[in-house]
Each structure stands twice: as structure tokens, then as C-alpha cells.
Amino acid sequence: MADYYAERLSAERLRRCYEIAPPRVRRYLQAEIDHALTKIRPGDAVLELGCGYGRIMAGLAGKAGRIVGIDTSRASLAAGRERLASFSNCLLIQADAVRLPFPGRSFDAVLCLQNGISAFHVDPERLIEESLNVTKPGGTVLFSSYSDRFWAHRLAWFELQAAEGLVGEIDHEKTGAGRIVCKDGFTAMTFGPEDFRRLTASVAAETEIYDIDDSSIFCEIVKSGVKA
Numbered sequence: 001m002a003d004y005y006a007e008r009l010s011a012e013r014l015r016r017c018y019e020i021a022p023p024r025v026r027r028y029l030q031a032e033i034d035h036a037l038t039k040i041r042p043g044d045a046v047l048e049l050g051c052g053y054g055r056i057m058a059g060l061a062g063k064a065g066r067i068v069g070i071d072t073s074r075a076s077l078a079a080g081r082e083r084l085a086s087f088s089n090c091l092l093i094q095a096d097a098v099r100l101p102f103p104g105r106s107f108d109a110v111l112c113l114q115n116g117i118s119a120f121h122v123d124p125e126r127l128i129e130e131s132l133n134v135t136k137p138g139g140t141v142l143f144s145s146y147s148d149r150f151w152a153h154r155l156a157w158f159e160l161q162a163a164e165g166l167v168g169e170i171d172h173e174k175t176g177a178g179r180i181v182c183k184d185g186f187t188a189m190t191f192g193p194e195d196f197r198r199l200t201a202s203v204a205a206e207t208e209i210y211d212i213d214d215s216s217i218f219c220e221i222v223k224s225g226v227k228a
Contacts, residue, residue: 035212035216050070050120053077054081054084057087108136138222140221192217
């Protein structure tokens with residue numbers, strides 16, 4: 001499943017998913033970017049995990065000093081480099097989010113938005129640990145997943161994607177309670193507040209979990225230490 005976004009749902013196909021998003025979904029997508037911007041200071045070094053074709057990076061580049069995006073899909077990264085060509089402070093790298101090729105304490109903020117913690121299909125505890133490792137003391141790590149209140153809009157969006165052949169046909173017998181299952185093997189889970197509390201219970205950092213726009217659940221982790 002980790003290869004789904006690299007092999008099937010990448011580059012132009014991934015872009016098309018966002019082009020067909022209904023207005024309420026578009027509002028959710030923008031709300032995540034707007035919220036991330038409130039956690040970035042001008043000049044910050046920012047890392048985005050699962051950057052795809054640069055959709056979120058484009059919204060952050062005007063404020064961040066330097067923004068690095070990683071993804072496993074070569075095709076999406078190529079599309080991202082084209083999209084972000086006018087931003088001199090953007091760099092895209094092929095890498096695995098649980099094996100980051102950066103020294104510790106490299107970034108002021110690390111972002112894993114739009115349910116990346118599920119979409120990556122990796123060990124979420126290791127993902128959090130690796131993210132904190134590359135974050136500077138006093139820096140912020142942001143994870144987001146879907147709010148329960150957004151379920152109907154999320155499912156309707158995936159139905160549109162399935163209708164265009166971007167993902168497989170929805171398996172309605174297995175889909176529900178925050179889980180989307182397609183007949184081609186695609187699955188997408190949801191991490192709720194209790195999941196984030198469990199995952200961060202042993203993290204030596206300040207953690208806050210909250211809802212944004214009745215569409216996203218954010219887990220915000222501030223690494224111990226003084227922000228430079």
C-alpha cells in the first residue's frame with residue numbers, strides 16, 4: 001500500500017484528485033494550510049512529509065525561509081519541481097518519512113498534513129520519533145487527520161475520485177467508522193484525538209490536540225527547549 005501513491009496515485013492523477021474536490025473539501029484543504037502558516041515564523045526552515053506535487057509547499061513558501069518537501073514518488077516530485085520552479089526557497093527530495101536523510105535539529109517546523117500519518121502506511125510512533133529528531137528545540141511538529149464531523153464530505157470526495165478511476169471502487173461493506181476501503185486494495189484510516197494521545201503519551205514534549213474547521217484533527221507537538 002505504501003507504493004500506491006508512488007505507482008498509481010501520483011503526479012497528474014494526484015493533482016486531479018484536488019481539482020475535482022467539492023467546495024467544502026477545498027475549504028478544508030485551505031484551512032489546513034492557513035493553520036500551518038500560523039505555526040511558521042518568517043524565515044523558518046520547514047520540512048513537509050509527503051509533499052506530493054507541492055500543493056501545500058506552494059502555500060507556505062512565501063512565509064518560510066526554506067522549505068524542503070519529501071515524497072517517495074519520483075513522478076510527483078518531478079511535477080512538484082515544475083510547479084515550484086519560481087520559488088527559490090523550495091527543495092524536493094525523494095525520501096522515506098521514517099528514514100529522513102537530515103541531521104538532527106535541522107528544522108523549525110515539520111508538517112505531516114492531510115492524514116499523512118495514515119496515508120504513509122508506516123509505524124506512526126516511528127514517524128513521530130523521526131519527525132521530532134529533525135526538529136530544533138522549541139520547534140513544532142504538526143500532524144493532522146480527519147475530524148469525525150467531516151466524514152460525509154470525505155466519503156463523497158473519495159466517491160468522486162473513484163468515479164474518475166483515480167482510486168478503486170469504494171467497498172461500502174468495509175468502509176465506515178473513519179475507514180475508507182477500495183476494491184483495488186487502497187485503504188485510508190483516521191487518527192482521532194485518542195489515537196494521538198496514545199501515540200504521544202511517552203513523548204517528552206508539549207502536546208496539544210484540537211479541531212480545526214470541523215474538518216481536521218491536529219496533533220501539535222512542541223519539542224522541548226528554547227526556540228532560537
